[in-house]
Amino acid sequence: MRARLLLILAGLALPAAAYGQSNSAVSNFGVTGNVPGSCAVGAPQLAAGRQNNFLGLNGTTLQIDQLVNPATLSTNAASVEVRFEAVCTFPHRLKVETQNNGLWSTSERTGPAPEGFGNAIPYRADVTWDDTNLRLNADAGVRRIANNSVLVDGAGLGDLLLRLEIDAGATNERANAPLLAGTYGDTLRITLEPQ
Amino acid sequence: MRLFSSSLAALLIAGSGSAALGQTTAQRGPVPISGNVPALCTSGTNSSGSGNFDLGVLTNTGTGLLRNDLVAPPKILTGAFCSARSNITVSATPLLSVNNTASPGNGFSRTVNFTATATGWTTTAATFTTGAASNPAATQLRPTPFLGDITVSINGFSTGGGNGLRLVADPAYLGSVTVTLAVAS
Numbered sequence: 001m002r003a004r005l006l007l008i009l010a011g012l013a014l015p016a017a018a019y020g021q022s023n024s025a026v027s028n029f030g031v032t033g034n035v036p037g038s039c040a041v042g043a044p045q046l047a048a049g050r051q052n053n054f055l056g057l058n059g060t061t062l063q064i065d066q067l068v069n070p071a072t073l074s075t076n077a078a079s080v081e082v083r084f085e086a087v088c089t090f091p092h093r094l095k096v097e098t099q100n101n102g103l104w105s106t107s108e109r110t111g112p113a114p115e116g117f118g119n120a121i122p123y124r125a126d127v128t129w130d131d132t133n134l135r136l137n138a139d140a141g142v143r144r145i146a147n148n149s150v151l152v153d154g155a156g157l158g159d160l161l162l163r164l165e166i167d168a169g170a171t172n173e174r175a176n177a178p179l180l181a182g183t184y185g186d187t188l189r190i191t192l193e194p195q
Numbered sequence: 196m197r198l199f200s201s202s203l204a205a206l207l208i209a210g211s212g213s214a215a216l217g218q219t220t221a222q223r224g225p226v227p228i229s230g231n232v233p234a235l236c237t238s239g240t241n242s243s244g245s246g247n248f249d250l251g252v253l254t255n256t257g258t259g260l261l262r263n264d265l266v267a268p269p270k271i272l273t274g275a276f277c278s279a280r281s282n283i284t285v286s287a288t289p290l291l292s293v294n295n296t297a298s299p300g301n302g303f304s305r306t307v308n309f310t311a312t313a314t315g316w317t318t319t320a321a322t323f324t325t326g327a328a329s330n331p332a333a334t335q336l337r338p339t340p341f342l343g344d345i346t347v348s349i350n351g352f353s354t355g356g357g358n359g360l361r362l363v364a365d366p367a368y369l370g371s372v373t374v375t376l377a378v379a380s
Contacts, residue, residue, distance in 0.1 A: 023233070023234050023235065023236060023377060023378040024236055024375060024376060024377035024378065025236045025237045025238035025275075025375070025376045025377075026238060026373060026374070026375050026376075027238040027239075027241065027272055027347075027373070027374045027375075028246070028371060028372070028373050029241075029246050029247065029248060029270055029347060029371065029372040029373075029374075030246060030247040030248070030369065030370070030371055031247070031248045031250065031267075031287075031290055031309070031349060031369070031370035031371060031372060032247050032248070032249050032250065032290075032367065032368065032369055032370075033249070033250035033251060033252070033253040033265075033290055033307070033368040034251070034252060034253065034365065034366050034367060034368060035252070035253050035254050035292070035362045035363065035364050035365055035368065036252060036254075036256060036364060036366075037364040038254070038256040038257075038259060038364070040256075040257050040258055040259060087258070087259040087302075087361055088259075089254070089259050089303070089361055089362065089363055089364040090363075090364035154300060155299070155300055155303050155361070155363055155364070156300075157259075157300070157301070157302035157303065157361060158302070194364070
């Protein structure tokens with residue numbers, strides 16, 4: 001009796017299997033793409049209400065209003081905050097680089113300043129980006145390229161804030177030393193680089 | 196050899212007997228002959244190169260946002276047929292980052308949705324949109340047997356969570372499209 005029951009079950013299963021193979025057909029396609037690691041930084045914008053002794057932003061140039069205090073002939077305090085919209089889709093390195101390591105006279109005159117005069121102005125650059133803070137002290141000790149960087153372990157999105165601060169009386173000679181007449185400048189580069 | 200001779204003799208005797216009965220006609224039949232044609236469907240062969248829709252770089256590298264000009268050539272299934280009334284069904288899974296599977300941070304996504312469409316089989320195309328709450332047009336009925344080509348295409352790309360989100364970097368995003376032809380009950 002048990003054997004017969006098994007035969008009946010087998011007889012039912014065979015036609016069902018044959019039927020299942022023939023009455024439907026399936027085609028599969030893959031859909032592929034990729035997203036490369038990339039970073040983008042937008043145009044700078046002045047952060048409202050965070051500006052002292054700066055005329056403003058002209059393109060990508062920050063213009064200091066009164067660089068020298070007429071009473072002391074030394075450096076006036078100045079500060080400004082600039083905001084950049086930025087995004088990185090990958091772990092990346094945030095890097096801040098100064099071309100001159102301070103605000104240096106841009107005149108063609110070379111050589112050391114006369115005794116007692118300063119010809120460069122130190123400043124600080126503080127960058128805040130995606131819960132990461134980075135400071136670059138441009139100490140104006142030697143005219144050179146200087147940089148600082150930090151690894152950000154993940155994607156980032158939002159505002160990158162740059163704050164520049166110049167202390168009153170700060171020079172490369174001594175505090176409150178008079179500054180040589182001329183135009184002073186530096187170039188600051190902020191880089192977000194996929195790793 | 197002896198056995199063969201005996202069989203031949205038996206046939207001859209039978210022949211003689213049949214001729215003797217020929218005067219009173221006898222008929223067998225009609226004999227019914229029957230067969231059946233099972234309901235069959237085949238999905239044809241892909242005549243459009245690889246079995247992948249390759250979209251390449253998904254984002255605008257200047258903004259990190261999904262490109263709005265994504266396009267992939269359609270796939271043609273040549274020689275598909277069903278020998279009975281049939282349903283065509285399209286389903287798809289969204290493109291997901293393969294390696295970077297961590298939950299994306301604020302402002303980011305790892306999903307690209309799209310719409311897959313199969314045309315040529317039914318008057319109304321079968322369509323399926325990944326990420327949609329429902330896909331009522333995913334299955335379409337063809338009431339008659341049919342032999343023809345099916346064109347499978349994808350379009351309508353969008354970022355999962357909203358097009359304002361950036362896509363996390365990954366060298367491989369992968370999704371799928373499945374087209375099924377089935378005999379309708």
